[in-house]
Amino acid sequence: MSKISLILQREYLSRVKDKTFILTTLLTPLLFVGFIAGATYLSIAGKEKVSVAVADTQNYFHSGIKSDGDVEFSFPQQVDTANFMSKGYTALLIVPASNNKQGEYTIVSKKSLGMMTMGKIENSVNAALENRMLLQAGVQREKLDSIHNAARISSLKAVLKQGNNSGESNQGLAYGIGYGSGILIYLTMLLYGMMLMRGVMEEKTNRIAEVVVSSVKPFELMLGKIIGIGAVGLTQFLMWGILIIGLSALATSFVPHETLQQVQTLQQNGGVMPGGGMMQASEKAQAIYKLKHNLSTANWPLIIGCFIFYFLGGYLFYASLFAAVGSVTEDIQGSRSLTVPVTMPIIFSFIVMTNAVQVPDSPVAIWASIIPFSSPMVMMARIAYGVPGTVTYVQLISSILLLVASFLFTTWMAGKIYRTGILMYGKKITWGEMMKWAFKRA
Amino acid sequence: MALLELQGLKKYYATQKAVDDISFSIEQGSIFGLLGPNGAGKTTLLRMITGIFYPDEGKILFNGQPFNAASDARYIGYMPEERGLYKKMKIGEQALYLAQLKGLSKAEAMEKIKYWFRRLEMESWWNKKVEDLSKGMSQKLQFVTTVLHEPKLVILDEPFSGLDPVNAGLIKDEIFNLAKQGATIIFSTHRMEQVEEICDKIVLVNLGKKILDGGVNQIKQQFKENKFHLQLGSAVQTPQHAAFTAKAVSPKQLEVSISDGYKSNDVLQYFIQQDITIESFHEILPSLNDIFIREVEGTKAITRAFQPVQ
Numbered sequence: 083m084s085k086i087s088l089i090l091q092r093e094y095l096s097r098v099k100d101k102t103f104i105l106t107t108l109l110t111p112l113l114f115v116g117f118i119a120g121a122t123y124l125s126i127a128g129k130e131k132v133s134v135a136v137a138d139t140q141n142y143f144h145s146g147i148k149s150d151g152d153v154e155f156s157f158p159q160q161v162d163t164a165n166f167m168s169k170g171y172t173a174l175l176i177v178p179a180s181n182n183k184q185g186e187y188t189i190v191s192k193k194s195l196g197m198m199t200m201g202k203i204e205n206s207v208n209a210a211l212e213n214r215m216l217l218q219a220g221v222q223r224e225k226l227d228s229i230h231n232a233a234r235i236s237s238l239k240a241v242l243k244q245g246n247n248s249g250e251s252n253q254g255l256a257y258g259i260g261y262g263s264g265i266l267i268y269l270t271m272l273l274y275g276m277m278l279m280r281g282v283m284e285e286k287t288n289r290i291a292e293v294v295v296s297s298v299k300p301f302e303l304m305l306g307k308i309i310g311i312g313a314v315g316l317t318q319f320l321m322w323g324i325l326i327i328g329l330s331a332l333a334t335s336f337v338p339h340e341t342l343q344q345v346q347t348l349q350q351n352g353g354v355m356p357g358g359g360m361m362q363a364s365e366k367a368q369a370i371y372k373l374k375h376n377l378s379t380a381n382w383p384l385i386i387g388c389f390i391f392y393f394l395g396g397y398l399f400y401a402s403l404f405a406a407v408g409s410v411t412e413d414i415q416g417s418r419s420l421t422v423p424v425t426m427p428i429i430f431s432f433i434v435m436t437n438a439v440q441v442p443d444s445p446v447a448i449w450a451s452i453i454p455f456s457s458p459m460v461m462m463a464r465i466a467y468g469v470p471g472t473v474t475y476v477q478l479i480s481s482i483l484l485l486v487a488s489f490l491f492t493t494w495m496a497g498k499i500y501r502t503g504i505l506m507y508g509k510k511i512t513w514g515e516m517m518k519w520a521f522k523r524a
Numbered sequence: 525m526a527l528l529e530l531q532g533l534k535k536y537y538a539t540q541k542a543v544d545d546i547s548f549s550i551e552q553g554s555i556f557g558l559l560g561p562n563g564a565g566k567t568t569l570l571r572m573i574t575g576i577f578y579p580d581e582g583k584i585l586f587n588g589q590p591f592n593a594a595s596d597a598r599y600i601g602y603m604p605e606e607r608g609l610y611k612k613m614k615i616g617e618q619a620l621y622l623a624q625l626k627g628l629s630k631a632e633a634m635e636k637i638k639y640w641f642r643r644l645e646m647e648s649w650w651n652k653k654v655e656d657l658s659k660g661m662s663q664k665l666q667f668v669t670t671v672l673h674e675p676k677l678v679i680l681d682e683p684f685s686g687l688d689p690v691n692a693g694l695i696k697d698e699i700f701n702l703a704k705q706g707a708t709i710i711f712s713t714h715r716m717e718q719v720e721e722i723c724d725k726i727v728l729v730n731l732g733k734k735i736l737d738g739g740v741n742q743i744k745q746q747f748k749e750n751k752f753h754l755q756l757g758s759a760v761q762t763p764q765h766a767a768f769t770a771k772a773v774s775p776k777q778l779e780v781s782i783s784d785g786y787k788s789n790d791v792l793q794y795f796i797q798q799d800i801t802i803e804s805f806h807e808i809l810p811s812l813n814d815i816f817i818r819e820v821e822g823t824k825a826i827t828r829a830f831q832p833v834q
Binding site for chain 1: 575609613626627666
């Protein structure tokens with residue numbers, strides 16, 4: 083036992099002390115934030131500005147097509163397909179000559195316009211047409227708008243009835259949690275699985291394996307490596323957790339004090355400000371309250387607990403297989419054909435997960451969340467939708483037990499492959515041979 | 525007392541009998557040569573002795589007790605033929621790690637590492653990485669990590685490969701030293717001149733079977749062919765005699781094989797009668813190399829041999 087802990091320590095420390103580990107741990111959240119910010123910026127900056135000249139010879143619209151953001155409509159005199167460019171317009175919209183103006187509109191431009199822009203032009207023209215028709219029918223636009231607004235419910239709140247407990251549920255949040263944890267497990271399983279495989283391969287190609295297994299059992303060496311690298315993964319999650327909490331605390335410190343006070347009052351009074359309309363909470367306070375309220379609807383201890391379990395379970399399930407593959411290969415090239423059968427189920431479960439996060443009740447999702455090779459990702463996708471509402475206790479417990487049993491089995495099997503493979507050189511091993519080693523006696 | 529005793533050890537693989545009923549014993553404090561061509565089963569045998577493999581059949585007694593890999597690993601130092609170190613790890617940490625894996629406490633290990641590093645002038649290496657060492661240097665480090673925990677049984681598989689004569693001499697001295705202090709050494713190689721120089725006793729294996737077992741001199745005696753070397757005072761014609769057949773090496777030197785039923789004195793008598801001065805007369809013992817080649821040749825075991833399990 084103490085030897086496993088020695089191996090574990092070496093594996094853990096040599097990786098955690100490594101500069102790349104520290105950098106990736108610190109930079110990944112920043113990169114993530116940067117990526118979102120960058121994508122947002124690009125989507126804003128990348129919009130095209132379009133000025134459209136409208137050839138409305140009968141003056142049907144009375145210059146009444148409203149500009150929409152980057153699409154600007156103007157109604158100049160004497161504009162046609164020949165001169166709109168020289169007058170400085172990007173495009174020319176030709177209104178048909180028919181009486182009800184519902185015929186074919188034509189847009190003429192030098193470059194083809196983007197899909198978004200075309201959609202905006204179409205919407206603006208539709209709105210203008212509707213306005214004209216309402217006017218002709220004697221309906222005021224403003225009147226209609228106020229009726230529209232009055233007839234809209236403020237929100238649809240979902241409440242789950244489970245026995246005597248009823249709790250608010252939040253589909254958006256569940257989706258986010260499910261998808262996020264699914265992706266995290268997917269990435270880490272591949273990342274740490276491959277890391278383990280390389281570690282095993284390194285020991286084999288450096289020819290240290292035989293030196294070490296003359297002191298410890300091969301199984302102990304494999305187990306020490308698996309646990310050590312798993313601990314590296316947990317450390318990374320822990321540091322990310324701390325980083326996220328730290329960053330959000332930092333963000334909160336930039337929020338003005340009175341806003342925070344308002345948020346607190348909102349929290350105490352269940353979302354409404356006391357004293358009727360006398361005191362209005364600011365928009366910011368409302369937003370923060372909403373965010374906090376939404377986050378509080380999730381069962382965090384359960385989700386975090388399950389996340390750690392499924393990360394470890396999934397990691398242990400696949401890691402031992404990766405270790406087995408690493409033990410029979412001497413170079414990355416040669417390992418490729420052997421890793422495919424291990425990575426395929428991971429990728430497959432990822433696809434099922436993206437589906438399960440939308441339809442957590444589908445039979446595929448339910449079965450995939452119980453079957454061990456896909457359960458880590460798929461169960462995490464479903465669990466945020468609620469236990470025992472969406473995921474029944476039977477499903478959760480059988481999924482957990484099956485995963486535990488399976489990783490014990492794969493570890494045992496991998497141990498036997500590893501024991502033989504790690505000391506074998508200069509021979510190309512197939513999955514068939516590995517299976518033979520795994521199931522032969524002694 | 526025998527430190528290690530093997531009794532009827534067998535290990536069969538799917539395609540070959542790697543070790544097929546081998547027994548021998550090794551006295552404490554001796555330097556024991558395990559010889560055999562490539563693929564003879566030496567490595568498999570050593571892996572069973574170190575507890576890496578379990579024998580299919582047979583018994584290993586270590587210090588009189590049945591061998592237990594988990595508890596006896598502490599008393600064995602194994603330097604395999606396929607050896608190496610963690611390339612990215614610092615040398616000091618590496619030695620410490622390997623010693624701790626053998627069951628030494630950190631303090632104990634540090635003390636021993638300091639002793640050996642000083643002894644082999646490796647003190648300045650502590651913070652270097654293995655990838656910065658030359659092959660010879662890393663061999664030296666490998667040797668130190670093998671003997672650091674003062675094993676009762678040191679197993680060295682081709683320990684001199686990759687070492688220059690100076691370092692090879694250094695390691696050889698350390699091997700003698702260890703034996704003097706009571707350690708038992710198994711030395712596996714197919715370099716016969718090293719065996720003659722170092723080993724007290726040898727075992728020759730081929731095709732998984734033991735062919736020879738005994739002291740180096742005893743085996744040489746066993747394989748002698750009654751050949752003698754004669755240095756004469758004057759040049760002679762190659763003589764013809766019933767007692768021996770002679771072959772001229774040079775005009776004044778003869779190699780004689782004594783025929784069955786005759787003794788060396790018959791040869792001497794002939795030359796004395798002829799009044800030819802005999803300057804020297806000594807027996808030619810076969811070298812281990814000759815014995816090795818003679819015993820192994822014809823079995824087609826120079827490369828890894830495959831034979832079906834019956």
